Amino acid sequence: MKIARTVLLILAAATLGGAVIACSSDDNKTSSSPTNPAAASPAATKASASPAKSVTAAPAAKTIEVTAKEYAFTPAALETAKGTATTFKLSNAGAAPHHLVVYVNDKYTDKVQGADSGTISAGKSGQFIVTFDKVGDYYFRCEIHPTQMQGEIAVK
Numbered sequence: 001m002k003i004a005r006t007v008l009l010i011l012a013a014a015t016l017g018g019a020v021i022a023c024s025s026d027d028n029k030t031s032s033s034p035t036n037p038a039a040a041s042p043a044a045t046k047a048s049a050s051p052a053k054s055v056t057a058a059p060a061a062k063t064i065e066v067t068a069k070e071y072a073f074t075p076a077a078l079e080t081a082k083g084t085a086t087t088f089k090l091s092n093a094g095a096a097p098h099h100l101v102v103y104v105n106d107k108y109t110d111k112v113q114g115a116d117s118g119t120i121s122a123g124k125s126g127q128f129i130v131t132f133d134k135v136g137d138y139y140f141r142c143e144i145h146p147t148q149m150q151g152e153i154a155v156k
Contacts, residue, residue, distance in 0.1 A: 068098035
């Protein structure tokens, strides 16, 4: 009985010691920080364990500021990347109201869903966020002054 108890205590101590060593060695292998939450995700851990797979981070968010003033957009030529959450901020620096809407085509017949600032009064601003899922050229215009105020977005 005394031998069995001794063997159990030795096994318990060995198991506990192995667990402490395993935990401390994991702390040295990975670290996570608030600036890179993906580093602690199971997908990132799996990808780093297998050299055949890799994790591609999503493009960082981007903000594009556009100013509307009688009767032009500045800048009128914009650029962003496919898959990037892009915030469009429209500031109205003029006296007339303006309205920015993004279209898929240069005929202005097919709107990009959610890419609409609404009417922005003089001295005010508005914004919307859109993520383009296809590379190509997109077009925007003021719905109040459609023939005077137009621009283009290159998505790469």
